[in-house]
Amino acid sequence: MEYNFQEIEKKWQKYWDENNVFEVKINTEKPKYYVLDMFPYPSGAGLHVGHPLGYIASDIYSRFKRHKGFNVLHPMGYDAFGLPAEQNAIQTGRHPADTTKEYIARYRNQLKNIGFSYDWSREVTTSNPKYYRWTQWIFTQLFKHWFNNKTQKADSIENLIKHFEKFGTKNIDAAYSIELTFSADEWNNKSEKEKLLILSNYRLAFRAKTMVNWCPELGTVLANDEVKEGVSVRGGFPVFQKEMDQWSLRVTAYSERLLNGLDELEWSDSLKEIQRNWIGKSSGAEVYFKIADSEDQILIYTTRPDTIYGATFMVIAPESNLVQKLTTKSKKQEVEKYLDYTSKRTERERIADTKSITGVFTGSYAVNPFTEEKIPIWTSDYVLGGYGTGAIMAVPAHDSRDYAFATHFGLKIIQVVEGADITAESYDDKNGKMINSGIINGLEVKDAIEKIINEIENKKLGARKINFRLRDAIFSRQRYWGEPFPIYYKEGVPYIIEDNELPLLLPEIDKFAPTETGEPPLARAENWKYQGKYEYELSTMPGFAGSSAYYIRYMDATNEEQFVSPDAVNYWRNVDFYIGGIEHAVGHLIYARFWNKFLKDIGVTVEEEPFKKLVNQGMIQGRSNFVYRIKNTNKFVSFNLRNDYDITPIHVDVNIVHNDELDIEAFKKYSPDFENAEFILEDGKYICGWEIEKMSKSKYNVVNPDSIIEQYGADTLRLYEMFLGPIEQSKPWNTQGIEGIHRFLRKFWRLYFDNEYNFNVSDEKATNDELKVLHRTVKKLNEDIEKLSYNTAISEMMICVNNLGTLKTNKQEILEPLVILISPFAPHIAEELWQKLGKSGTIADEDYPVHNDKYLIEATVNYPVAINGKTRFTIELPADASKDEIEKAAVSDDRIAKYIEGTQIRKVIVVPKRMVNVVAK
């Protein structure tokens, strides 16, 4: 029987399905291991060969761990709510629920064709009411909790209310939107509505007026991680800053825990660094500056309080409400004009244009609390409303932005740190002694910071302060295709709906567009009211809502009573190994960590961190092919002759190019334009050019896994994708190389058959040579799979098969463990051969082979002999030869004479089992 992969693969995929081979249950007899893929967003294009890269890697690891005796949870699902499906709905009029369903069916099919060991009984779809009911439930929990800074934990709103009733805000250290102070009496005398408004200042899910990223084209607000370089990540539309009433999640409350938790994680340094950066912790001080001739003061944040004697002016953000207060009559017109200008700029313009310096003087002055000098207060958009206090003390001598501003507007510059000449640029380094700085003169910067903060606190001018760059997550989207908020409004105040009323279903609407009056699409829903009278929230949740806790839901995916049962979460705990794209570095991976920490605080989950080990698989890039049309003709010139002509390169579909040779007939049929095309060939062939680009439809370089599977089989696809190189690395897809892998599998298959393809495995005793080949591979595979070094594992298997082929091995003692070795990588061929070896059932539960050192002992070692570091010849010596014996053998070898002629041996370095180096001068 020849290697008929199509038949074999279908057969075993069916077997796995029908026998629920990969369904797992809680089993306290076995250690658990949780392997998770970032679930896909199902799009109309289906999977291309880049998508399964991570899935294959995790599947190999799952199967390996199972062979190692672990109870492996390895689920899959779909991140099905989100913008692209809705944009598609707007264009085609098809309901996103329908298209999503269709796409998911296609994805599931494609995934099954690759032979993944998923427990399909745990499949989740975020847009399914049975699933989003729990997304809504978690939201209600966030709504019902606040964050206690003292304990660094979430606590129930009831407890906060009790405290307010007894003590007011006294002794409360809570994460809040704005600072409030009131007594117990004051609290108790407030109306119900007032109380609720105050509480939303503390809730972890809250509605508030905040500066948001508004994207008019998408008709929605966006979170910070959904905006890159001032445009929306999805679609690339301009984004404006705008103050709006929106739902947010108080992720900032968890800043410290999010930062500290990173240390214990087995994530790449670069990924942890990206997260640290995004959280952006800085330490410094908040300081009040009095406004001259007024009772008011400005609070600023600085990380360089040591330079306060050099603060010669102040700058406040244009969006700060202080601007109105501080602008004097004479400056009013000028300031208004400036505010108008900044508000009309998109984020992109503002970012792109960091060089031009703009700003206006408000007319007011502040008093530097240390120099007592009057310093002008300006407003400029280089100070951001959203960071710190939205106001700064400007120290032009030691901050390059302040320096640029000061020189542009002719403001005073005073050097306060020694160390550089500041006539041309500022000196920003934290090295040097303080000068012109009163009480901190002569101190090093580090010490000066400490001393001045103490002084600031003593004088009650301000306090030490830690700041984070992380912003609260804007959580509402003015879109249709997302989870509805379990919220209704009574007299403008939001109320949560009861748990037993969940899920709040997404209503049907006639058109997926905002209303004429600019309300979100949900406003179109008819008779959609809580208890028939109260307005529901009309926004929906963002894309990351459904993905922030899905890994927990998998643990108990069909539980209708609870999000997850304590039994399930106590057994599966968290994800041991997570694999997915780096693009989720600051979105999903921050939110999921945040939700997990919150859920732990309220007793739902048990581990502080959701994803213990995480690997970012690289991207598979496309390898585009080009044909070269001679300008103004329908004539195409082959790649190596193209320089003789004036040509236009044109993308050609990679599926009609083989090894860079164009299939001319297929090309002619490809488009009517090419029907009569003529060709200038080289050696009778048309050779195409190539380039590495992103894999995309428009570049005609998309390779579909289905077609690879049809041609070579899923096992070949799996092996090939892993053979390309380290998983973390991005690499181009080149179909040429796949032949080698397919050839390997056929060679592997042939080990078990004779020349006439009769199954032929003998029970003769294996020789030492054969055992050595096997055990070497066993050892290497165990090491490499654990390191996720699959490319080297595969090449080791190739070496093994090549060697066994040379030895003409057909012994069961060798060939049986060999099937288990390959089974995580190529499970279909492994199952088939396992069955042919007379075994019943699946190979998936067999113990993975372990090597025995006794077969690996070498009798002799081949020593390279180097003279002055250059290898000249080798000598074969017994493995147990002593250092002296090795040295003697090397030095007395005849071949050495010619290399050391005219010199003397000074030294001989012998590294047993490795090499000899003779130093001669």
Added chain:
RNA sequence: GCGGGUGUGGUGAAAUUGGCAGACACGCUAGACUUAGGAUCUAGUGCCGCGAGGCUUGUGGGUUCGAGUCCCUCCACCCGCACCA
């Protein structure tokens, strides 16, 4: 600008962590078998050189008996952040 990462044949890549650079594949060359080859098998294949031999891991330097690997300098590319006070 700041932070992180990567540079090795024609191509994808390996190198037991300081010990024979280029394993394993692709591609290419030659040959065998074939009606045929986009099948299979054999041999060769880093570069220069007819050869002896020399050179070679982005550049230049250093440490070492010995460096792809460690240290310093510079260059190129990729990723993240970017008026974050």
